[in-house]
Amino acid sequence: MLIVPESEIAALVSPEAAFTAVEEVFAAMARGEAYNFPVIREALGEGRQYGFKSGLDRKGAVMGVKSGGYFPGNAGRGIPNHQSTVFLFDPESGRPTAVVGGNLLTALRTAAAAAISVDRLARKDAKVLGMVGAGHQAQFQLRAAARVRDFERVIAWNYHPEMLPKLGEVAAELGLPFEAVPLDRMTEADAIVTVTSSPAASLMEAHVSPGTHVACMGTDTKGKQEVEPALLARARVFTDEVAQSVTIGEAQHAIAEGLIAEADITPIGTVIAGMAAGRQSEDEITLFDGTGVGLQDLAVAGAAVRLAAEKGVAVSVTI
Structure with missing residues (x-):
């Protein structure tokens, strides 16, 4: 399994790459080649929210889930209020393939x-x-x-x-x-x-x-x-x-x-x-x-993993 740290995302995924990835997955959704699973979201009190967005892109051979939420107290801790991580799996075997820092990816895919x-x-x-x-x-x-x-x-x-x-x-x-x-x-x-x-x-x-x-x-x-x-x-x-x-x-x-x-x-x-x-x-x-939608996150995370592997900045671990 590969780990792509949040610190590497800015150098890996450009706004143009995010635009292309999201546009392609939107089209795949329309053609019935990709679909999202039901969203799970919980209010934790004091403005905090946490949830999961997931889906399967058959065309892109990507399955996964984004786990994350909004924690307004983080500003006082010196970290972003929005916190998220993307987990990718092989859709044929269910084997975990990657964990990707999702904070910047969320901003890029939303803007895209x-x-x-x-x-x-x-x-x-x-x-x-x-x-x-x-x-x-x-x-x-x-x-x-x-x-x-x-x-x-x-x-x-x-x-x-x-x-x-x-x-x-x-x-x-x-x-x-x-x-x-x-x-x-x-x-x-x-x-x-x-x-x-x-x-x-x-x-x-x-x-x-x-x-x-x-x-x-x-x-x-x-x-x-x-x-x-x-x-x-x-x-x-x-x-x-x-x-x-x-x-x-x-x-x-x-x-x-x-x-x-x-x-x-x-x-x-x-x-x-x-x-x-x-x-x-x-x-x-x-x-x-x-x-x-979860498929947006999976699309940009998949792009990040491919680029990280090519550039040798992904960390490989065995679970």
Whole structure:
């Protein structure tokens, strides 16, 4: 079995590699070549959450599980609040093949999924990127989105505005003008990425203009909510996996209010695989409900293992 430490991930898996791995597994899901197992998630109290996401990719010959969660007290310990590890197994024998540090991989695969949605669903002439949320993950989201469209400026809002300057520094690195704005100015954006951990909606229907693409990346648990349900009723809704979208994703709220039905949600993998249409008009609002599926983690972890083996940085152990 190979061990790929967290410390090696940055040098192994580029954002481009994560984009390719996630796009390929989304298409495999659409073709029935890969599927996720049910998510297990537990609230541990005091804001702590822990769970397991797992699946099987027959095409990629990968089976595994990501174990991890959110521990808000970690900031005081000098370590990331999000902690995760990916375990890979041979799908034929069940033999463990790898253990991979999952913290950076989680950030990369989440940003890749949003960027894929922007690439496939945003208008080709999108020039203004809106960011709702300014935490650690938002920095990855901004960089990834900027790789797939030639944005001319970035506008951003965060519940804690004192966090926005760090996001502005990332925009400056990318050569993009940056402005902190109130939410009602999100109407200026052609693409919006929401990446918050809020239990209540912040982005409202009135904040989104016709023709905008919205990537909702923060809701992955029952009770979380980033956008007003009415926005989903107004948009064409896409997701990574419909089963998660309607139970733990952003769509859970619109479904509960009877504003949309499960049949109204399109897996983005079907767009990638050429099985369904993406954007159909310049004025259409498209929305991607990025719930974060286990197969994303397995895809980027598999890429990390292959590269680590090639470069000789994986540690081999016998169990």
